[in-house]
Amino acid sequence: MCGRYALYGPISRYRERFDAVASFDFGERYNIAPSSVVPVVRQAADGVRRFVLAKWGLVPAWVKDPQAVRHPINAVAETAAVKPMFRHAFRKGRVLVPADAFYEWKAVGGKKVPYLIRLRDQLPFGMAGLLEHWRTPAGDDLVTFTILTVAANALISPLHNRMPAIVRPEDFAAWLDPEMADVERLQAILAPYPDRLMEAFAISPRINSPRNDSADLLRPMDGEPNSA
Numbered sequence: 001m002c003g004r005y006a007l008y009g010p011i012s013r014y015r016e017r018f019d020a021v022a023s024f025d026f027g028e029r030y031n032i033a034p035s036s037v038v039p040v041v042r043q044a045a046d047g048v049r050r051f052v053l054a055k056w057g058l059v060p061a062w063v064k065d066p067q068a069v070r071h072p073i074n075a076v077a078e079t080a081a082v083k084p085m086f087r088h089a090f091r092k093g094r095v096l097v098p099a100d101a102f103y104e105w106k107a108v109g110g111k112k113v114p115y116l117i118r119l120r121d122q123l124p125f126g127m128a129g130l131l132e133h134w135r136t137p138a139g140d141d142l143v144t145f146t147i148l149t150v151a152a153n154a155l156i157s158p159l160h161n162r163m164p165a166i167v168r169p170e171d172f173a174a175w176l177d178p179e180m181a182d183v184e185r186l187q188a189i190l191a192p193y194p195d196r197l198m199e200a201f202a203i204s205p206r207i208n209s210p211r212n213d214s215a216d217l218l219r220p221m222d223g224e225p226n227s228a
Helices: 011-018 087-092 169-176 183-189
Strands: 005-007 029-032 037-043 049-056 074-076 094-099 101-108 111-119 125-135 141-151 162-164 198-202
Touching: 005 094, 011 049, 011 094, 037 125, 037 169, 087 094, 087 125, 094 141, 094 169, 125 169, 169 183
Parallel strands: 049 141, 074 141
Antiparallel strands: 005 029, 005 101, 037 049, 037 094, 094 125, 101 111, 111 198, 125 141, 141 162
């Protein structure tokens, strides 16, 4: 699962990492929660990758009333290509969701202890996402997305049985290619990220409230990053 994440580096980091054009600044976000409007990376028909703003919580284009359906923040990668809720976006709306870290919670002594998970090299990464456009009665577009999840790797499994599908940089082009129709190739991209390249550590329970959104949330509780 992925229910919270962070995006806090300078915009130049994301432009370089995703080779994408940004026409707006991101700002620093340390506690992104569902329903937030955040940047995602999409490749247009002209081959140019661009950052676009979207709301976290998918609303399929075919829905008549968004209030009458759930707005999933996650989708199971193994079935997204065939599930009615996600299959259109899987074919036509694949995106990357930039992040510097994501959060998960571990049950310890009857309490939920929050953990921060990131890459060991602390570079930003791209989570596999699906984008949809829903046309409002007024003729405006509601742009929304969901994050695909896969089975947890050995680092994450003590915390949760699922984790976001992190796309390797060498797979960015295939995942974002709007002409890519090879479902088997796309499914192969959606694999648990190697645990040896990641780290996880306990952080303050202040992360539990989306109202808390500051850099101190990144501080390890015991002073040093470690394994979950």
